[in-house]
Amino acid sequence: xxxxxxxAKEVLRSFGVPVPAGKLCTSPTEAESIAKELGTxxxxxxxxxxxxxxxxxxxxxxxxxxxxAATYAEQILGMTLVTHQTGxxxxxxxxxxxxxxxxxxxxxxxxxxLDRASxxxxxxxxxxxxxxxxxxxAETPEKILTELVDPNLGIQSYQCRKIGFALGLDIGQIRxxxxxxxxxxxxxxxxxASLMEINPLVVTGDGDIIAADCKINFDDSALYRHPDIAxxxxxxxxxxxxxxxxxxxxxxxxxDGNIGCMxxxxxxxxxxxxxxxxxxxxxxxxxxxxxxxxxxRVVAAFKLILRDPGVKVILVNIFGGIVxxxxxxxxxxxxxxxxxxxxxxxxxxxxxxxxxGKKILKESGLNITAADGLRDAAEKAVAAAKEAN
Amino acid sequence: xxxxxxKNTKLIVQGLGKVGQLHMGLSLxxxxxxxxGVAPGxxxxxxxxxxxxxxxxxxxxxxxxxxxVIFVPPPFAADAVMEAAxxxxxxxxxxxxxxxxLDMARAKDAIxxxxxxxxxxNCPGVVTPNQCRIGIMPAQITMPGSIGVLSRSGTLTxxxxxxxxxxxxxxxxxxxxxxxxxxxSTFTDILALFEADPETKGVVMIxxxxxxxxxxxxxxxxxxxxxxxxxxxxxxxAPKGKRMGHAGAIIAGGKGAASDKMEALQRAGVVVTESPxxxxxxxxxxxxx
Numbered sequence: 001x002x003x004x005x006x007x008a009k010e011v012l013r014s015f016g017v018p019v020p021a022g023k024l025c026t027s028p029t030e031a032e033s034i035a036k037e038l039g040t041x042x043x044x045x046x047x048x049x050x051x052x053x054x055x056x057x058x059x060x061x062x063x064x065x066x067x068x069a070a071t072y073a074e075q076i077l078g079m080t081l082v083t084h085q086t087g088x089x090x091x092x093x094x095x096x097x098x099x100x101x102x103x104x105x106x107x108x109x110x111x112x113x114l115d116r117a118s119x120x121x122x123x124x125x126x127x128x129x130x131x132x133x134x135x136x137x138a139e140t141p142e143k144i145l146t147e148l149v150d151p152n153l154g155i156q157s158y159q160c161r162k163i164g165f166a167l168g169l170d171i172g173q174i175r176x177x178x179x180x181x182x183x184x185x186x187x188x189x190x191x192x193a194s195l196m197e198i199n200p201l202v203v204t205g206d207g208d209i210i211a212a213d214c215k216i217n218f219d220d221s222a223l224y225r226h227p228d229i230a231x232x233x234x235x236x237x238x239x240x241x242x243x244x245x246x247x248x249x250x251x252x253x254x255x256d257g258n259i260g261c262m263x264x265x266x267x268x269x270x271x272x273x274x275x276x277x278x279x280x281x282x283x284x285x286x287x288x289x290x291x292x293x294x295x296x297r298v299v300a301a302f303k304l305i306l307r308d309p310g311v312k313v314i315l316v317n318i319f320g321g322i323v324x325x326x327x328x329x330x331x332x333x334x335x336x337x338x339x340x341x342x343x344x345x346x347x348x349x350x351x352x353x354x355x356x357g358k359k360i361l362k363e364s365g366l367n368i369t370a371a372d373g374l375r376d377a378a379e380k381a382v383a384a385a386k387e388a389n
Numbered sequence: 390x391x392x393x394x395x396k397n398t399k400l401i402v403q404g405l406g407k408v409g410q411l412h413m414g415l416s417l418x419x420x421x422x423x424x425x426g427v428a429p430g431x432x433x434x435x436x437x438x439x440x441x442x443x444x445x446x447x448x449x450x451x452x453x454x455x456x457x458v459i460f461v462p463p464p465f466a467a468d469a470v471m472e473a474a475x476x477x478x479x480x481x482x483x484x485x486x487x488x489x490x491l492d493m494a495r496a497k498d499a500i501x502x503x504x505x506x507x508x509x510x511n512c513p514g515v516v517t518p519n520q521c522r523i524g525i526m527p528a529q530i531t532m533p534g535s536i537g538v539l540s541r542s543g544t545l546t547x548x549x550x551x552x553x554x555x556x557x558x559x560x561x562x563x564x565x566x567x568x569x570x571x572x573x574s575t576f577t578d579i580l581a582l583f584e585a586d587p588e589t590k591g592v593v594m595i596x597x598x599x600x601x602x603x604x605x606x607x608x609x610x611x612x613x614x615x616x617x618x619x620x621x622x623x624x625x626x627a628p629k630g631k632r633m634g635h636a637g638a639i640i641a642g643g644k645g646a647a648s649d650k651m652e653a654l655q656r657a658g659v660v661v662t663e664s665p666x667x668x669x670x671x672x673x674x675x676x677x678x
Binding site: 116120151152189220222224255263264265270271277278283319320322350351352373 | 527626634
């Protein structure tokens with residue numbers, strides 16, 4: 001789960017990590033009064049959306065007076081911000097964060113994540129703060145330092161010093177960096193984050209270390225034990241179909257093709273997209289109905305798939321290892337009737353009770369194309385989609 | 390022979406909820422030696438025909454068990470893994486999906502050096518055809534033979550097994566290593582076991598987007614493996630930055646794309662099929678004689 005910058009900074013504050021003073025606003029007048037209250041010669045007006053790259057897209061402005069803060073807030077609030085992470089459709093800005101300007105002497109990069117290769121906590125640091133870190137990694141990998149922390153031991157002082165010296169800091173600044181690193185690490189572990197990115201981490205003219213921006217992703221599997229974090233979810237930032245799927249225990253990702261897919265198992269669901277593409281088709285979605293799919297879940301899955309107006313064909317691909325194909329077939333028939341399905345439906349059932357399932361589909365009187373095996377299913381779905389166009 | 394488990398494996402079940410009991414029954418029917426179950430507070434009872442113990446240590450002491458299958462719910466599963474390792478079991482297979490990633494990172498670090506091999510979590514388990522079924526796989530589609538099958542996904546494992554069996558190609562051992570970011574055994578760990586197993590003549594490996602386990606496996610295959618490997622990588626058409634069902638299946642920060650994995654495996658001499666429907670055929674072609 002992602003949260004907004006202003007929320008992430010609140011989390012950092014609660015772990016003693018220095019961040020600039022700031023407040024959220026939803027109107028230009030509010031922006032002006034917050035800027036006055038902050039009292040710094042410069043304030044920063046920042047669009048609050050979940051995507052990165054806001055500055056380049058015009059969603060971050062530096063105001064030299066409270067009146068200017070109001071002007072920028074007026075421009076930014078209600079704008080559709082397009083960045084490299086939002087996709088071409090962009091995201092509507094509903095909230096702005098007004099923050100005290102900081103005196104920047106140096107901009108650094110810092111991230112904490114679960115490093116999958118080493119299975120330890122990785123701290124990634126770079127002198128190239130404020131830049132696109134993927135670009136830095138590709139072009140100048142020597143400017144990126146990774147320090148691995150044993151999750152059962154926690155971060156050590158020597159590791160903080162190592163990072164600090166690599167970032168070119170002096171020993172006084174390194175003491176401050178250690179405090180920041182310990183706070184960030186503690187927040188990461190205690191709140192079950194999966195990624196925490198501070199870009200930039202600012203060294204001020206006075207030698208203080210401040211997190212000027214912050215992005216945190218949390219592990220969805222651990223949200224059950226962090227109701228405070230779960231409460232920070234902003235539904236307006238999420239794909240409504242993905243949210244609906246979540247409520248039915250389905251795993252859904254919207255794509256832009258015309259073949260709607262319902263599959264059991266994440267691996268097979270991914271492979272179904274692959275084979276559709278291989279045969280010249282375009283999948284409309286990834287959808288895993290799960291290992292315990294029953295009639296109700298199948299009906300919910302069909303509703304979800306059909307909410308996408310681009311869907312011209314539905315492909316059901318089930319390998320019934322544990323799940324029973326007859327139950328899936330009943331669900332498919334019920335869903336097709338309930339939704340008065342008018343587009344072609346291709347169904348591949350294999351495994352447990354597949355024969356009973358096929359019989360149910362056949363006797364339903366519905367217009368269902370039965371497929372035998374993965375390849376046949378893909379070929380038939382792609383052919384039906386071509387015909388529908 | 391086979392790897393990980395065979396007809397002599399003495400298995401216990403940790404977590405006797407609905408799913409645990411269902412699959413305990415199916416495994417017993419398959420002929421697996423299930424010698425006990427663990428359910429704290431229910432020690433001394435009998436469930437599904439097997440004796441229940443309060444702790445894994447009690448179960449091991451009373452039954453001589455050497456392996457455990459873990460169905461414990463996510464909040465308590467990492468603890469169950471550590472309990473199994475501490476009790477001296479040689480194999481732990483964790484089926485549970487949805488364990489917090491940091492719990493697994495801590496638990497895996499804690500069990501290092503314990504002597505227990507962990508498979509999973511978020512995996513379908515391990516089957517050695519006609520000998521032993523650990524987990525939730527549909528063992529009826531397997532047939533005994535000499536091909537090892539390993540995968541990060543459940544249903545795609547079944548798909549591969551089915552394609553092999555339909556061609557009359559049997560399997561030595563089939564397993565899913567799990568779809569989470571941190572798993573007990575990696576592709577490389579299991580490939581080493583298959584390479585050392587005299588009964589295994591070739592391996593079908595099914596990877597997916599996210600992480601770098603397939604690239605590491607490619608290194609291992611290139612330098613240490615003599616047996617033919619056929620691979621498929623799921624998620625060739627997956628968008629970046631989206632979690633595709635499995636917690637570990639995500640192309641993050643420009644890393645973990647299917648194309649990189651396919652190229653690495655091809656460079657290592659692996660036959661990589663573009664289509665998930667071609668795994669069985671590809672294995673039939675590369676098998677010697």
